[in-house]
Amino acid sequence: MINLRKTVLFILSIFLILCTVSVTFAASGADDFVVPIGFEETNADEDLANYNHEGLAHNVHIMIQQFDNFDEAKAEMYDSIDYNGNLSIFYDEDYGDLGYEEIIQDSGKYYLVSIYSMGHHAGSYADHTLDDVEDGIKDFNELNHVEPLAIA
Numbered sequence: 001m002i003n004l005r006k007t008v009l010f011i012l013s014i015f016l017i018l019c020t021v022s023v024t025f026a027a028s029g030a031d032d033f034v035v036p037i038g039f040e041e042t043n044a045d046e047d048l049a050n051y052n053h054e055g056l057a058h059n060v061h062i063m064i065q066q067f068d069n070f071d072e073a074k075a076e077m078y079d080s081i082d083y084n085g086n087l088s089i090f091y092d093e094d095y096g097d098l099g100y101e102e103i104i105q106d107s108g109k110y111y112l113v114s115i116y117s118m119g120h121h122a123g124s125y126a127d128h129t130l131d132d133v134e135d136g137i138k139d140f141n142e143l144n145h146v147e148p149l150a151i152a
Contacts, residue, residue, distance in 0.1 A: 063114045
């Protein structure tokens with residue numbers, strides 16, 4: 001009887017350990033990150049998450065895309081017009097989006113994080129627009145305890 005009880009306890013212990021390990025190693029997704037105050041989710045899932053902040057004088061958006069490796073993430077970046085450390089500054093002429101991009105790594109996955117103001121022309125952006133976007137990406141990194149990877 002004692003051996004049966006020990007066997008059952010051993011099996012239950014192994015089961016609990018396996019459950020704990022599987023939860024610990026569950027992959028995080030694009031929708032698992034914390035965004036700065038004022039951003040509202042517009043759509044989010046494991047591979048792609050979008051957030052919008054309309055409270056500023058200009059619409060600011062965050063887009064987070066999940067990739068399996070660094071090269072895939074880098075291939076999806078906009079062409080840079082400048083760099084600020086490991087942050088890429090971009091301007092999308094087709095849509096008028098101005099912002100920062102970075103690649104971060106978390107739980108074995110790579111994430112392309114884009115924070116941008118949309119819908120203007122390059123000449124219509126004030127310096128504070130890019131400052132607000134830069135503050136947003138720095139806040140995102142601080143909230144999630146991540147650092148951008150070198151992209152150049």
